[in-house]
Amino acid sequence: MITNFLKRLEFQGFKSFANKTILDFPSRLTAIVGPNGSGKSNIMDAFRWVLGEREAKQLRGEKLENLIFAGTPKKSASSVARVSLYFDNRKGNFPVDREEAVLSRRVDRSGVSQFFWNDQETRLKDLVPALAKSRLGSRGLMMINQGESDIFVKTNPQERRMFIEEILGLREYRLKKNQAERQLEQSGLNLEKAKAIVAELMPHLRLLRRQKTRWEKRAQLEAELRGFENGFFAGRYWGIQKETANLDKSIAEIDNELAERSKAVKKLEEDIAQLGTPEDGRGETGLIRKEVRELLGKRSLMEKELGRLEVKMEIAKVEKTSIEPVKLMAAIEEIKNDLEKLLGWDDVQKIKQTLKQWLERLKILLNPKESKEKEEDFAGRQNSIRAEINKIEECLEILNKKEEEILAKQEEANKKFRRLIEEIEAKKQVRRDTEQKKERFIFEKEKLELRLKELEHQFQTFDRNIAELRQLKSEDSRPPENWEAAEKRMLRLRGELAAIGEIDPALAKEVEETEKRYQFLTKEIKDLEKASADLKAMIKDLEAKIHSDFQKAFHVINEEFNKFFRLMFGGGRAHLKIVVPKQKEEEKDEKETLAGVEIELNIPRKKIKSLEMLSGGEKSLVSIAALFALISVSPPPFLVLDEIDATLDEANARCFAQLVKEFSQKTQFIIITHNRATMEAAEILYGVTMGDDGVSKVLSLKLE
Numbered sequence: 001m002i003t004n005f006l007k008r009l010e011f012q013g014f015k016s017f018a019n020k021t022i023l024d025f026p027s028r029l030t031a032i033v034g035p036n037g038s039g040k041s042n043i044m045d046a047f048r049w050v051l052g053e054r055e056a057k058q059l060r061g062e063k064l065e066n067l068i069f070a071g072t073p074k075k076s077a078s079s080v081a082r083v084s085l086y087f088d089n090r091k092g093n094f095p096v097d098r099e100e101a102v103l104s105r106r107v108d109r110s111g112v113s114q115f116f117w118n119d120q121e122t123r124l125k126d127l128v129p130a131l132a133k134s135r136l137g138s139r140g141l142m143m144i145n146q147g148e149s150d151i152f153v154k155t156n157p158q159e160r161r162m163f164i165e166e167i168l169g170l171r172e173y174r175l176k177k178n179q180a181e182r183q184l185e186q187s188g189l190n191l192e193k194a195k196a197i198v199a200e201l202m203p204h205l206r207l208l209r210r211q212k213t214r215w216e217k218r219a220q221l222e223a224e225l226r227g228f229e230n231g232f233f234a235g236r237y238w239g240i241q242k243e244t245a246n247l248d249k250s251i252a253e254i255d256n257e258l259a260e261r262s263k264a265v266k267k268l269e270e271d272i273a274q275l276g277t278p279e280d281g282r283g284e285t286g287l288i289r290k291e292v293r294e295l296l297g298k299r300s301l302m303e304k305e306l307g308r309l310e311v312k313m314e315i316a317k318v319e320k321t322s323i324e325p326v327k328l329m330a331a332i333e334e335i336k337n338d339l340e341k342l343l344g345w346d347d348v349q350k351i352k353q354t355l356k357q358w359l360e361r362l363k364i365l366l367n368p369k370e371s372k373e374k375e376e377d378f379a380g381r382q383n384s385i386r387a388e389i390n391k392i393e394e395c396l397e398i399l400n401k402k403e404e405e406i407l408a409k410q411e412e413a414n415k416k417f418r419r420l421i422e423e424i425e426a427k428k429q430v431r432r433d434t435e436q437k438k439e440r441f442i443f444e445k446e447k448l449e450l451r452l453k454e455l456e457h458q459f460q461t462f463d464r465n466i467a468e469l470r471q472l473k474s475e476d477s478r479p480p481e482n483w484e485a486a487e488k489r490m491l492r493l494r495g496e497l498a499a500i501g502e503i504d505p506a507l508a509k510e511v512e513e514t515e516k517r518y519q520f521l522t523k524e525i526k527d528l529e530k531a532s533a534d535l536k537a538m539i540k541d542l543e544a545k546i547h548s549d550f551q552k553a554f555h556v557i558n559e560e561f562n563k564f565f566r567l568m569f570g571g572g573r574a575h576l577k578i579v580v581p582k583q584k585e586e587e588k589d590e591k592e593t594l595a596g597v598e599i600e601l602n603i604p605r606k607k608i609k610s611l612e613m614l615s616g617g618e619k620s621l622v623s624i625a626a627l628f629a630l631i632s633v634s635p636p637p638f639l640v641l642d643e644i645d646a647t648l649d650e651a652n653a654r655c656f657a658q659l660v661k662e663f664s665q666k667t668q669f670i671i672i673t674h675n676r677a678t679m680e681a682a683e684i685l686y687g688v689t690m691g692d693d694g695v696s697k698v699l700s701l702k703l704e
Contacts, residue, residue, distance in 0.1 A: 004028065004668050005134075005637040007100070008086040013078030014049075015042040016696040018069040023698065025638075027683035028664035032672045034688035039696030040672045041146050043688070044642040047670075050083040050105045051131060052115075052124055053138035064107050072694030082106045093134045095122075103127075132172040135636050140166045141627055142636050146672070149644035150619030152626045153611050157579055157596020161550075164597060167630040168553050170546050177542040184535040191528040198521050205518055208511045232490065233459050234472040240452050247445045254438040261431045268424045272417065285410070288403045292396055299392045301350065302385045305357065308334075309382045312361055331361065553633050554578070560629035564659075568621040568652060571604040576626075599626075620647045624656060631663050638668035645675045657681040 004025055012020040016039035023030075023043070034040045045059045049067065056063050071077030082104060087094065089101035096102075096118050104116040115122050131137060141163045144151060152163060165171055335358055342351050456466050558576050565574035578595045601608060601622065608614065614622065624644065631639075645656050657677035660669055671678055679685060687699040 003088055003090075005088055006085065006668055006670075007088055009043070009046065009084070010086070011046050011081075011083040013069045013081040014046050014067060014083055015039065015069065015081075016690065016694070017042060017046075018075055018078055018695045019697075021696075021698055023686055024700075025668065025670065025684075029660060029669045029682050030671070030684045030686065031679050031682035032670065032686045032688060033674065033679060038688045038690045040688045041642055042696065044143065044145060044640060044672060046083045047085075047640050048138045048143055050085055050103060051136055051138040051143075052127055054124075058139070063111070064113055065109060065111055067107060068109065069695075074693035075695050080106060080108045087134075095126075095130055129172065129175055132175050135166065135169045135171070137166060137171065141630065142166065142638075143640045144627075144642060144644050146642040146646075148642075149647055150616065150623045152623035153599065153614065153619040157598050158581070160597040160599075161578075161595070164554075164557065164630060165546065165550065167636060168549060168634045170549055173542050173546050177539055177546070180535050180539045180542065184532055184539065187528050187532045187535065191525060191532065194521050194525050194528065198518065198525065201514065201518055201521070205514055208514055230472055233455065233464075236455050237452070237470075237472065240448050240455065244445060244448050244452075247441050247448065251438060251441050251445070254434055254441065258431060258434055258438070261434065265424055265428060265431065268420055272420050272424070285403055285406050288399050288406070292399050292403075295392045295396050295399070299389055299396075301354075302389050302392070305354075306382060306385045306389070308357065308361070309385070313379070313382075557629050557633050560632045561626055564625035564628045564632075565601075565622065568625050568655065569603055569618075573602040574622070574625065575600040617647045617649070617652075620644065621652060628659055628663065631667055635663070635666035638670065640670045640672075642672040643674065645671075645673055645678055648675070650677075653677045 004027075006025050008025060009023040010021070011017055023032075032040055032043060041060070045067075049059055053059055056066065059067060061067060068081040069075075069078040084102055084104040087101045087103070088099070089096055090099050094101040094103075094117065098118060102116075102118050104119070105113065106116070107113045115124060115127050128137075136142070141152065152160060155163070162171075162174075165174055338354060338358065342354060345351055460466065554576070561576060562574050566572060577598050577600060579598045580595045599611060599622065601611070601614075603614075603618070611619070611622075645653050648656055653675045654677045657675070657680065660671065660678065661681040663669075671682070673679060685701040687701065688696055689699065690696050
């Protein structure tokens with residue numbers, strides 16, 4: 001079963017078809033019939049328009065907005081006209097990734113016209129090559145309008161050749177060739193323009209290049225100077241940094257040493273504090289000696305008291321009834337002496353005790369009779385005093401031993417104290433020496449800092465940034481062998497740079513931009529020359545392809561044309577020949593591509609010298625014969641014919657209908673006709689009518 005390439009036509013708001021209308025084409029031969037004025041030819045216009053026709057006059061209108069249904073008293077106007085063609089795309093003829101490709105065109109009242117592939121908008125310039133690849137177009141023999149059944153005869157030779165090429169499927173290559181020629185022409189213009197710009201640019205560029213050479217020399221000198229400066233200053237900078245780091249390290253070590261020595265001194269001071277001062281021992285011995293003196297004083301008094309008691313005991317032994325003056329005076333003298341001593345004592349208890357003793361003696365002295373009674377008391381007291389004296393002696397012995405021990409310990413402590421004092425002084429002296437050493441290091445560091453500031457100032461005088469000096473790496477440090485020679489070399493380089501002068505940033509930018517522009521134009525010229533060569537080769541290949549395919553098919557077309565001509569005219573002879581326009585004969589390289597096609601005829605029982613001598617019916621028969629000849633050689637996907645059988649008589653009409661039916665096996669026909677024979681040959685009839693509302697309507701009929 002043959003699959004139809006064209007499946008359906010769908011339109012709405014187009015001319016007289018206000019309502020949505022669908023024409024399905026399941027058969028190979030579809031006839032569209034209807035009375036005059038019903039809108040049949042609007043279907044042909046719909047085909048032309050959706051396939052890319054841009055001229056409104058070819059669609060029987062003044063402008064594209066006239067294609068939109070204008071409205072009638074009974075039907076309001078449409079705002080949009082839309083036409084869609086549905087194709088079988090299983091072979092991938094169209095740029096749509098679906099088995100069905102839908103080509104649509106839409107126009108609104110503002111005049112905006114749009115094309116769509118399956119609702120995806122596309123441009124006409126992209127649409128035409130895709131249609132040409134499938135041998136579709138809005139003009140030519142594939143779509144013959146009403147009254148143009150003789151189109152093949154009345155066109156000029158060049159247009160006639162275009163008709164043949166379109167049927168043969170060569171229009172695709174012709175479009176590519178034309179596009180390549182336009183691109184070649186544009187490339188030529190661009191090439192000339194680029195060469196002219198380069199020619200204009202070169203004198204200025206040469207001047208800039210000379211200036212650039214001086215700048216490059218300056219750049220070399222700057223690079224050399226920069227290298228010297230980096231080595232010179234980096235060497236000094238990092239040398240100072242290294243010395244400073246060593247000093248910092250030494251100062252840090254000294255700080256650690258001072259901290260350790262301070263800890264040692266502090267520890268010794270704590271030991272001395274725990275040991276105590278020599279005055280502490282002397283205070284303790286002083287207390288002991290004071291206690292000894294008190295005990296000695298007490299012993300002395302007791303010894304005296306003991307002597308007195310012995311005297312008293314002696315007196316008591318003498319039994320006298322009266323007081324002897326001598327004894328009385330002696331007693332008074334002793335009392336006087338004791339009273340003088342009492343005046344120097346602070347001990348009240350001791351004073352009371354002495355007074356009490358003299359009171360007893362006076363009583364005895366004044367009462368001799370009582371002395372005997374108290375002899376025993378004197379003896380007891382004497383024993384008591386001797387006991388106390390013994391105790392005092394024991395205490396004195398203990399205190400003497402204790403004093404000796406304290407004095408021994410004090411002597412040892414004094415030795416240790418002196419030793420610690422000497423050790424502290426020694427450590428303090430070492431610390432003072434270390435601090436002096438630290439001060440010397442700090443002084444050296446300050447000198448290095450002054451040298452560093454001087455170096456930085458010198459670096460700045462060379463228009464260099466301090467941050468840049470600090471960023472110089474130690475590996476950049478390549479100190480010269482001779483610092484003085486290096487400084488002289490740097491001064492000489494700076495003198496040379498001053499002689500060259502400063503680089504103008506604007507001019508430097510101009511050099512860069514001009515060089516870039518020259519490089520771009522040079523590359524553009526090479527690309528354009530290569531593109532022109534490629535386009536010329538492509539044009540040559542396309543010309544060869546068109547010429548070769550056309551020549552191969554032309555001989556067969558001629559035979560078929562002669563066959564169908566004889567069938568239409570009942571004899572005679574018809575021949576197509578290639579002719580070169582006279583004005584183009586000098587262009588030998590393009591002679592074949594610019595050649596047209598002439599028709600030579602020999603009609604039975606009639607002698608003609610030119611095609612203008614043919615009647616309208618004869619012109620139609622010749623065109624129909626040519627059409628069928630082309631179809632027999634290269635069947636197009638479908639043909640849309642609008643009443644091309646109108647000028648034929650009954651016999652020729654039947655012959656035409658029979659040919660259409662036979663060729664419907666090769667190509668799909670959509671024919672608008674009034675001819676009964678053509679209607680009978682059709683498999684499906686669409687009838688177009690127009691009601692009193694001014695809107696075209698379609699009725700369908702499938703014929704068995």
